[in-house]
Amino acid sequence: MTAPPAPAETQQGSPELLRSVFRQHAAGVAVITAAHGGRPAGFTATSLNSVSAEPPLLSFSVGTGSSSWPALAASDHVGVHILGEHQREVAGLFARSGADRFGPSTAWRHGPHGVPLLDGVLAWLVCRVVARVPAGEHRVVIAEVIAGDPLGEGRGQGRPLLYHGGRFNALRD
Structure with a gap:
């Protein structure tokens, strides 16, 4: 009879532990955009989450040191x-x-409320920001959905882009 494998060594909480564990977690990929002073800004996000259906709320996080933060803050x-x-x-x-x-x-192109809308995406939303919650060196932005297209330009055709293992990946059958 063989002994069961020894459990992995438990690590103390650290930024590297968090990053290492989340490399194992597949996440959808979104781009968040905003306009401020007539200039568009945007960033890639893997932190997009549905928060509530009633009212329709979503959230994402953004670093306060990112070049997009000033536009998102305003x-x-x-x-x-x-x-x-x-x-x-x-x-x-x-x-x-x-x-x-x-x-x-x-x-x-410019969308509702002057929001920059990217062409060729699977789906898009325009949202009204309702809160910016401090979370370390980030802000969790909570926003209410006010407009969108759930089918995008491909009219529901296409597969989502994923982020896993530090890379952008496609789904496999």
Whole structure:
């Protein structure tokens, strides 16, 4: 009879422990956008969550040191874009610090309340910000859904982009 494997060593709470565990967690990929002073801003988020159906609320987190934070801190409305597996480059662009996120390679338009809306996404929402909750060096933004398109430009066709193991990935059958 063989002995059962020894349990893994328990680690104390740390930023690296949190990052290591969440590398094992697959998350959907979204881009959050806002406009402030006529200038669009946006970032890639894997922290998007449904909060409530009544009223329709969602949340995401954003670092207060990010280049998008000033626009998100000042904006009353945000755009939430669900990316498809064909949009790895878009996810990478909006995740990269210092990138020209709304340059010539990004197809977008002004949506309700002046929110920048990305073209080619699986689905999008425009939301009214209702709270910005401090959480360490981040803010958890809670927003109420006011408009959107659940089918996106592909009219419901396409598969979501995922983030797992530090990389953008496609679903596998």
